[in-house]
Amino acid sequence: MGTVVIKFGGSSLSTTDKIKQAAKRIINIKKSGKNVVAVVSAMGKTTDQLLGLAGQITDNPAKREMDMLLATGEQVSISLLTMALTEMGEQAVSLTGWQAGIVTEKVHSNARIVDVKTDHLEEILQEGKIAVAAGFQGVTEDGEITTLGRGGSDTTAVALAAALGAERCSICTDVTGVFTSDPRYVPQARKLSSISYDEMLELANLGAGVLHPRAVEFAKNHNVSLEVRSSVEDEEGTVIEEEVSMEKNLIVRGVAFEDQITRMTVFGLSNEITGLPAIFSTLAANHIDVDIIIQSQIEGGKTNLSFSIKNKDRQEAVQVLEQEKDAIGFEHIECETGLAKVSIVGSGMVSNPGVAAKMFQVLADKNIQIKMVSTSEIKVSAVVDSDCMTEAAQSLHDAFELGVLQSAEK
């Protein structure tokens, strides 16, 4: 009998009514002849409430104790969902992270899974029962409760699917699948029936927000067939899998974009060899994420360096770099805010050198100025004015015919 892992996020479990809906979905899968392992997050606002309580006690809680506190959130969800399943006539058993065999490294608040001990889970499935496991949490070899950090419940679901050799891992969310672009901005956007892990990774990193990149990576490494689908509606979602089945002529699979981007330029870097690492290690030490990096030689042997960061980090970035001005060795810093990044993603791109050229042409035809460019094997990103973001995304979506069902898709 095949096994399906199905994961419900906090917003899909925010009320007891939604918990009952989730239970119905699980029972449908069970009745189709599958073993089912449900993985759940904390109910809706539970995590925020727990953080609020901790905040009343200390501004600086020990990470171990935050893990202890937050782990109660999923424990409430598993028991309530199991009650709902039982009330509907199914046999079900709830499992905390440690009961589900999720073993992590000894790191609090952001632990990585090192092992999944499936004996207990498999026993439950063999007895014909539904297993309801707490996402986001695990236990170290010496019995300390840990949590997995952002995207933790997705990661738990994928890890259990990998360990159990499940035929599918469904991630139930607020959306019905992965789209060619954000339908709020690009009305022609269309749900994809399938997408590769790498494409999903680029889309996730670009802020599609449907699936945490960590879970996608885990799924890719263990070849777990992932599905993103609605927790409420019955329609099929998007399957994320190896790209074998969909190579052909799908050059571009999606258009992603995000605004609130700042371009920062460090002028007159005196020593490129020491200056470059000094800049980025200073930023990293202050937890400032850098995205696109462009370096340009100027006269007199000096270098200018541009990179993009999030608007919210601008002030701090300037401050920490100015503090290290002498050590790094640069002349001055300039910032341009009000920018956005528009990217086309598709694994066919690597063998189609004309894709980037076509993208630049489309933007040029719309008189949209490109401020920065970055390319990877399956992505081309252009930084443009925020005002042009939506037009750029729509034009690219049209030019690459993403609104039309592709012949390689089933």
Place this chain on the structure above:
Amino acid sequence: MGTVVIKFGGSSLSTTDKIKQAAKRIINIKKSGKNVVAVVSAMGKTTDQLLGLAGQITDNPAKREMDMLLATGEQVSISLLTMALTEMGEQAVSLTGWQAGIVTEKVHSNARIVDVKTDHLEEILQEGKIAVAAGFQGVTEDGEITTLGRGGSDTTAVALAAALGAERCSICTDVTGVFTSDPRYVPQARKLSSISYDEMLELANLGAGVLHPRAVEFAKNHNVSLEVRSSVEDEEGTVIEEEVSMEKNLIVRGVAFEDQITRMTVFGLSNEITGLPAIFSTLAANHIDVDIIIQSQIEGGKTNLSFSIKNKDRQEAVQVLEQEKDAIGFEHIECETGLAKVSIVGSGMVSNPGVAAKMFQVLADKNIQIKMVSTSEIKVSAVVDSDCMTEAAQSLHDAFELGVLQSAEK
């Protein structure tokens, strides 16, 4: 270095401010040179909120899942209290029931502790840290989360104190100790400095409500020195210990009372041998607690049987007995409600046969009619009209001079 176990109930932890107060009390004990293990219940209304959520899903939750759900309550408390201790500069570690080594039988919602594995706890204490353990919960040998039922956190505290060979187990509550009677009704009531386990058991069973009888029994069996004290005020509480130190002339140590009692009389029981067990097993099967039982022979070989129950159980008791009328074999049932039970408790009583006589005389002097009587080695109870309850309690309190500090007390 001596070890002290200190337990805080839910009302002592109902807000983050109260959690901070509890932390201060713990730190005071730690600074006096003791190892400290704190045992905590769920915060204030948490349990009710969790029960409310479960109630929205099912009227009949599986006990295993209720345990899973309710166990989150103490887990929130241990993490918050540990954060508060850390914020105040102490090293502290929170422990769930299973991490604290509380092993129970495989029974849900009302499990008994079968073992306490103290290795981990002792390690923490040896490192000079404060251990904060979740009360009320444990784990079976095969890793199932259980809860201990009513009085569970008190029992956890006593069990840990016994296993660790602690010099004291302090139970912090809303009251400052155990009183000779309820001060709300008997203004002369005085806090006792000490009391024996058996006396405390009788007082607890009589509704003093300070300590769960199960915890007292556990303490008695393992000779744990218990202290009941205020969670807020600094004054000394009442110590519960073996009676060696206080034998002498303390014949009566307290006056307990409760109202809402119904006397039920089953008339014309045709066969006493089969009828008696039939009545009480019928009541027990319906979870109706019976207290005092009086049996009287009447003419014609038939028997009348009176017993006291709680008012709230009256209707159900009549109903279930009438259903079994033919099987049990009786003529009819009468009930008298509006009664109260007043009891004097003291371990000196067993060697002073005049105590009961004195009690009856005191009540007779006040024209208070006794409806039923029951005696044990350390208790005499009289059922009277509810209207007379307070007067009876006050008269007995005066007659046995409970308001005056006894010479045997220090």
